[in-house]
Amino acid sequence: MRLEKLGKxxxxxxxxxxxxxxxxxxDDNGMPTIRIVTVPAQxxxxxxxxxxxxxxxxxxxxxxxxxALTHPLTAQEANPKPKQMKISQNVKVTAESYDLxxxxxxxxxxxxxxxxxxxxxxxxxxRVQWMLKGxxxxxxxxxxxxxxxxxxxxxxxxxxxxxxxxxxPEYLPVIIAxxxxxxxxxxxxxxxxxxxxxxxxxxxxxxxxxxxxxxxSGIGFLGHGWRANNTIGRAVRLNLINLGYLWPAENDMxxxxxxxxxxxYTFAENEENSPWDPYHVSLGFKKENSCVTVSTIGSYxxxxxxxxxxxxxxxxxxxxxxxxxxxISGDRKMFALFKRGVANPTAHPRKHIVxxxxxCAIELQRLGYTRESLQKYFYDRTSxxxxxxxxxxxxxxxxxIETSIMGGSIMADILPSDRIPVxxxxxxxxxxxxxxxxxxxxxxxxxGGIPGYAFGVSYIKAPYAPTSHQTKLIRGATLTKAxx
Amino acid sequence: MxxxxxxxxxxxxxxxxxxxxxxxxxEAVTLEVLNPRGEIKPPPTFAPTPRVADLADKRIxxxxxxxxxxxNFWDVTEELLKEKFPTATILRYKGPFDLGExxxxxxxxxGDVFIYGVGD
Numbered sequence: 001m002r003l004e005k006l007g008k009x010x011x012x013x014x015x016x017x018x019x020x021x022x023x024x025x026x027d028d029n030g031m032p033t034i035r036i037v038t039v040p041a042q043x044x045x046x047x048x049x050x051x052x053x054x055x056x057x058x059x060x061x062x063x064x065x066x067x068a069l070t071h072p073l074t075a076q077e078a079n080p081k082p083k084q085m086k087i088s089q090n091v092k093v094t095a096e097s098y099d100l101x102x103x104x105x106x107x108x109x110x111x112x113x114x115x116x117x118x119x120x121x122x123x124x125x126x127r128v129q130w131m132l133k134g135x136x137x138x139x140x141x142x143x144x145x146x147x148x149x150x151x152x153x154x155x156x157x158x159x160x161x162x163x164x165x166x167x168x169p170e171y172l173p174v175i176i177a178x179x180x181x182x183x184x185x186x187x188x189x190x191x192x193x194x195x196x197x198x199x200x201x202x203x204x205x206x207x208x209x210x211x212x213x214x215x216x217s218g219i220g221f222l223g224h225g226w227r228a229n230n231t232i233g234r235a236v237r238l239n240l241i242n243l244g245y246l247w248p249a250e251n252d253m254x255x256x257x258x259x260x261x262x263x264x265y266t267f268a269e270n271e272e273n274s275p276w277d278p279y280h281v282s283l284g285f286k287k288e289n290s291c292v293t294v295s296t297i298g299s300y301x302x303x304x305x306x307x308x309x310x311x312x313x314x315x316x317x318x319x320x321x322x323x324x325x326x327x328i329s330g331d332r333k334m335f336a337l338f339k340r341g342v343a344n345p346t347a348h349p350r351k352h353i354v355x356x357x358x359x360c361a362i363e364l365q366r367l368g369y370t371r372e373s374l375q376k377y378f379y380d381r382t383s384x385x386x387x388x389x390x391x392x393x394x395x396x397x398x399x400x401i402e403t404s405i406m407g408g409s410i411m412a413d414i415l416p417s418d419r420i421p422v423x424x425x426x427x428x429x430x431x432x433x434x435x436x437x438x439x440x441x442x443x444x445x446x447x448g449g450i451p452g453y454a455f456g457v458s459y460i461k462a463p464y465a466p467t468s469h470q471t472k473l474i475r476g477a478t479l480t481k482a483x484x
Numbered sequence: 485m486x487x488x489x490x491x492x493x494x495x496x497x498x499x500x501x502x503x504x505x506x507x508x509x510x511e512a513v514t515l516e517v518l519n520p521r522g523e524i525k526p527p528p529t530f531a532p533t534p535r536v537a538d539l540a541d542k543r544i545x546x547x548x549x550x551x552x553x554x555x556n557f558w559d560v561t562e563e564l565l566k567e568k569f570p571t572a573t574i575l576r577y578k579g580p581f582d583l584g585e586x587x588x589x590x591x592x593x594x595g596d597v598f599i600y601g602v603g604d
Contacts (some may be wrong), residue, residue, distance in 0.1 A: 001530075002583065003600070006592035008545075009533045013601040030527035039557075048553025051560050058560035065561070066568070069544075069597045070535050078534075083526040093515045099513040114520055151522025160520045168594045196604060243522035410580035463580070 001031050010034075011068035015041035021194075021251050027151050033077040035068040037061065083306065090125075113247045114239055115164070116262055123163040131159040134169030137476040143176065144183025146243035147190040148251050153179055153243045161242055165235035170213050171228055173477040174292055175235045177363055178203055181294035181470035182236070186294070188411075188462030193246055197246035197345070198254040198299035199459060201264040202353065203233055204445060206280040207290030207397070209474055209482035210268035217270040219449030222260070233266030259299060267447055274446035275365035282371050283471055290483040295353060295443070296468035297457040309357050309453040316364045320356075320454045321377075327456055328352050328382045331435040335384070335393035336411065338400045348412040348460040351441045351469060354378070357452025367382075373446050379439040383432040412463040419423075437461070443469065535598055539569045545595030547577040549602040558601060 003010050016038040026034045027164045038063050047053040093108060095101040105122050109115040121127065124356035132139055132155070146153050155176060162175050182189050182201075192199045205215055216226040224230060246252045254261075271278045280291035297303065307323040308315035337347035354374075356364070365376060389397070401423050405416040415423055419437050426433035436442055462468040477483035536542060544565060548554045562574045575595050579587055581602050591598060 002585065002588035003592050003598050005530060006533050006588060007533050008592045008595060008598055009535045010598040010600055013599060015604060018604055028527065031530045034532050048556055050567050051556045054553070054556045055560045058557055058564060062561065062564045062568070066539060067600055069599075070538060072535055073532060078531050080529050080531055082529045083524075085524050085526060087523055088519055091517050091519055093517070094512050095515075096512060098513050101513045105515055105517060109520075122515055123520060124516060128518050136578070146522060149524055151524050153522060156518075157520065157522050160518045164520060238520065242520040245521070245524070245603070324542060407586075410582075459503075459554065464582075 001026070001029055001034060004034060009069055011065055012036045013039065013065070015039055015044050016252060017041040017249070018253065020249075021253055024251050025148070027083060030083075031080070032083070033073075033080045035062045035077075037068055042154075057307070082362040092188045108166075113245075113250075114242055116234070116241060118234075118262060120164040120238075121166050121350070123160045127163045128156070128160050129164045131167070131169050131172055132156070134172035134479050135159075135476040136478050137176070143179050144185075146179075146240060147185055148194050149245035149464075151243035151245055153183055153239065157243060158239055161238040162231075162235040165231045165238050166227070167231040167235045168213075168227070170477070170479040171232050171235070171479075173474045173483045174205055174209065174213070174228075174232050174290075175239075176476070177292040177472040177474045178232070178236050179239055180471045181292060184470050184472075186466045187470050188465035188468050189240075189244070190464045191462060192296040192468070193240055193244055194251055194253055196253040196255050198256050198258050200258040200260060200298050200299060200303075201236070202293075202295045202297050202448075202457065203236060203264050203266040205232075205266075205268045205294075205474075206278045206293070206294045206471075207285075207289070207474070207482055208272070208288065209290035209477065209480050210271070212480045212482055217267035217272075217447055219452070221267040221291075221447055221449075222265050227264045229268075230263045233260075233263030236264060236266075237262055239458075245411060254299075256299075257266065259303060265297070269445055270358055270447050270449075273362075273450070275362045276371045279371070279443070279445055280471060285471075285473065288482070290474040291471050292474060293443075293469070293471040295351075295470075296459045296462065297353065298459050299378075303457060305456045307354075307454040307456060309360060309451060311451045315360075315361060315454075317367060320360055321364075324354055324378060324454075324456065325381045328378055329435060331382070332384060333437070336390065336396045336431070338396035338403075345460055348463075349415075349435075349437045349441070350458050350460055351443075352378075352436065352456055354442060354444045354454070354456050355448070356444060356446050356454050357448040357450070358446055359450055359452065360454050361446045372439075374444055374464055375439040375442045378442050379434055379436060380432075383426070383434045383438065386429055386431040386433065389427075391431065394427065397423060397433060401427070410463050411466060412461045416466075492601040539565070539572050539597065543570070543573045543575055543594065544569075545575045545577060545591050545598035547579065547583060547591065547598060547600050549581050550578050550600065551604055554601060561599070575597045 019038040022036050095104045136154050141155045143153040213228045213229045268336045305327050308320040331347045331350050425431050474483035546558050
């Protein structure tokens with residue numbers, strides 16, 4: 001689209017399974033008649049491994065490519081109609097009984113792609129007003145735009161979706177704060193919402209509101225059975241569907257779906273059993289504040305690495321620390337793999353969220369660790385001495401530094417300007433090169449019960465916006481003592 | 485005869501009462517709900533650039549995002565284009581999904597037409 005706008009005729013090539021997604025993105029970005037040629041996904045993916053195998057597909061496609069570049073634009077293509085969109089405020093469903101009306105409402109919402117596949121609570125005006133009692137913020141206040149289609153998130157729209165999710169009004173300020181994190185201009189919502197990589201979200205609540213609304217942070221904290229955990233996460237999911245206009249296989253291309261996709265991983269930090277100040281305090285918030293952290297994490301493949309704990313195998317703080325260091329050290333692969341734009345997840349720096357069960361955190365605190373010193377410990381122990389770098393690793397790092405200075409490549413590849421000097425120093429005799437960009441890229445949370453597990457979830461540096469991790473203050477609450 | 489008329493009228497009255505006492509149809513229920521969809525501000529609309537008449541002598545750019553196996557597909561495509569248009573020049577580029585403003589400027593300057601292939 002950028003090239004078309006610069007006056008160069010082009011054609012966009014995708015597999016047919018992504019054709020709808022490509023057309024949808026073209027509509028969203030104001031060039032609905034851009035020419036798109038699709039190749040059959042069923043043939044392409046399995047045959048792309050060699051030139052010989054993929055040749056028949058290229059032969060079948062070449063005529064279409066030539067035509068797309070040379071056949072004159074039709075009148076319709078040359079004069080695309082501006083996108084018109086009118087949204088009705090109310091929807092009426094009529095049936096012979098209330099039960100049948102609710103059933104009809106559910107089917108109609110799902111048919112419209114307004115639901116998530118589970119039964120919805122009808123967002124009647126009365127019920128939405130009830131939900132809005134949870135906040136003193138104006139229903140018309142705009143929170144932001146939700147990717148990929150940039151539907152506007154207002155407090156009222158968030159409340160409507162919260163009703164549908166089965167949330168209670170006292171959860172609404174938490175849901176709003178989560179949406180503020182996801183729609184923040186610095187947060188890369190586009191990638192987690194749409195990528196074929198099946199990434200998902202972690203939503204963690206800190207501060208006194210978590211206890212007031214009965215969030216689970218103990219045994220089973222990522223599971224079912226807790227209305228606050230489950231419906232806060234589900235409300236976020238429905239907001240992404242209805243404000244971002246997301247739908248599987250249309251523009252949400254998660255190939256195997258997203259783990260915990262109805263509710264995401266929504267939980268509270270176990271502040272009661274943590275030996276340290278809550279996570280949000282480590283970011284500068286006050287202890288009496290309540291906050292929500294939203295963070296993109298990996299999927300089924302490499303999504304969760306258990307470091308130790310549990311009720312079966314014996315563990316020690318040392319064994320867990322060693323396993324964490326081993327896991328993070330794997331990021332060293334990205335040193336040599338730096339190539340501009342290559343879509344290889346191991347070629348990018350990563351964020352590692354370390355989840356410690358309370359027993360482990362207590363033991364580490366006894367050994368003298370704080371949350372911050374532990375982050376620094378992981379950062380230092382995984383850094384690689386200059387003398388141990390292979391020539392290929394040194395070349396990749398040098399190229400990454402130079403590209404970052406020039407401002408090229410994608411955000412997932414470039415180093416933030418304040419970290420470039422660290423990498424430059426590391427590339428000198430006696431220096432050490434970090435495998436994570438900064439200690440802050442290893443957030444440490446305390447969660448779970450006793451016994452519990454220590455585990456890690458990770459994600460590449462976000463490709464389309466500066467960050468994949470945001471913490472927002474919960475405010476405007478009217479029904480809880482916290483979060484006001 | 486009179487008795488018959490009385491009986492008929494009485495029967496009709498009774499039937500009317502009966503009809504009123506049997507519900508003919510359950511009363512319809514209308515559920516009014518609020519629309520959960522967010523408003524979308526329409527973006528400015530652009531048309532694609534007019535096409536070229538022929539690819540002979542043209543500089544054809546192929547942009548690829550580096551996803552595995554795409555190189556094989558584009559290598560074959562390049563060969564086929566060279567066969568069909570021997571006087572054309574094929575330019576190959578590799579970069580992220582969105583090539584960005586800076587690279588777009590370079591690609592647009594170097595080529596006459598382009599094929600944007602991101603591999604999925």
